[in-house]
Amino acid sequence: MKDYITTSLFDIFKTGPGPSSSHTIGPMKAALGFREAVQTMDSPPDPAEATIDVHLYGSLSLTGEGHGTHKAVLGGLLGWMPEDCDCEQLLALLDDPETVYALPFAKGNIAFTAANIHFEGSDPLLPYQNTLRFRLAVAGESLLEREYYSIGGGFIQCKGEDEPERPKPPYSYGNMNELRKLLRKSDLTLREVMLHNEEALTGKTQAEILAGIDAVVAAMCQAVENGLATDGLLPGPIGLMRKAPVLFKNAARMKRETGRSLARLNAYAHAASEENAAGRIVVTAPTSGSAGVLPGVIYLMKKHFDFTAEQFRDGMLAAAAIAFIAKHNASIAGAEVGCQGEIGVASSMAAALIAYASGLPIKQVENAAEIALEHQLGMTCDPVGGYVQIPCIERNAVGAVQAMNAFILAEAGDPARQKVTFDEVVEAMMETGQDMCTKYKETAKGGLAVCCVAC
Ligand code: SF4
Secondary structure, three states: OOOOOOOOHHHHOOEEEOOOHHHHHHHHHHHHHHHHHHHOOOOOOOHHHEEEEEEEOOHHHHOHHHHOHHHHHHHHHOOOOOOOOOHHHHHHOOOOOOOOEEEEEOOEEEEEOHHHEEEOOOOOOOOOOOEEEEEEEEOOEEEEEEEEEEOOOOOEEEOOOOOOOOOOOOOOOOOHHHHHHHHHHHOOOHHHHHHHHHHHHHOOOHHHHHHHHHHHHHHHHHHHHHHHOOOOEOOOOOOOEOOHHHHHHHHHHOOOHHHHHHHHHHHHHHHHHHHHHOOOEEEOOOOOOOOOHHHHHHHHHHHHOOOOHHHHHHHHHHHHHHHHHHHHHOOOOHHHHOHHHOHHHHHHHHHHHHHHHOOOOHHHHHHHHHHHHHOOOOOOEOOHHHOOOOOHHHHHHHHHHHHHHHHHHHHHOOHHHOOOOHHHHHHHHHHHHHHOOHHHEOOOOOOHHHHOOOO
């Protein structure tokens, strides 16, 4: 691994269908990758004789049905992209196990049914828990095989393929300590460092990057608005009712402004998270499972605290820096470190967003991010029934509230006297995640997933 970060803003903030970036966006991208590999074969087989089989491992198998992984894989094989696929069509895929789908390839269609997707359980010998194996065959003879790893936040790796090389950013850093030193030495602001690096990594202009951030913020706000406007049951056997519209109505009836802000924040985070649970379009921040935390905070700041577009740009750049450091030095995948890596990091990002957008200096931005994550260390991932609903939706609301509180504590504190650094809390998260029993890492085999009999 390089000792500096080469992640782009738009690697972290990706638009796509819920309910889990590891289980939907990542697998869809893997299937698109395999589709591309089939399309570019030197001697493609006769489609009428060919079969494609997909084998899912780890939590993609154990919670894959609840997360819609099989649907995302088929969507990718059909050529659908996460950022612009039709969520309703995606949700309807494979509802009938007898339906035969025609996968369109240049030389013709390959038939595909639910029987071509195999839920294989766990394989401890695999290098990464969440693995997908694709196989193209004719009469049982394998012609093309690929193995992909879904490593969290919608990121994928293909076995044997190097990640595309990105240039070293001009202001490179690998952790918060290095970032702080570089800001001091260069006399640049965090915003300037992030924008210069993003230009070098992606070749985009600053205007394009800022427009991209605006679009991400707009998509997050749209998810909140869609969630506030929708009630009824969420999909799946749990029978969980959406709660965001009720929370929003209750907030409007509250007499005191303090309680009202808190109730609104809960409503907004619930709204985006419920959209995610329904398999609708959300933005990963850093994952889909945690896609209610940042939108909740952003929508509150936009609607009730008059934050400007410039403040959101600053805040999103700070939030991205936090996600980069957490991903580079630990993980943002529930399957790797539990929910501390998803809601914990999302909360940390949101705390940094509020702090930097409010004009706090970098040390207090760091403190806000550190406090938010510190109190979520050890948080397990145990989704009931394998659905991103319980505890995930409420946990997004609690994570958003935690972010606000971390900001309040950091703003009141003396930065010079803060004892725990962000790098230390990230290190603690990684160590805790490595020691965490596998059943608490997105397998639905421990904790609430077995103690709660909701489904
Ligand atoms: S418990 Fe947390 S990490 Fe696990 S699926 Fe839910 S939101 Fe994601």
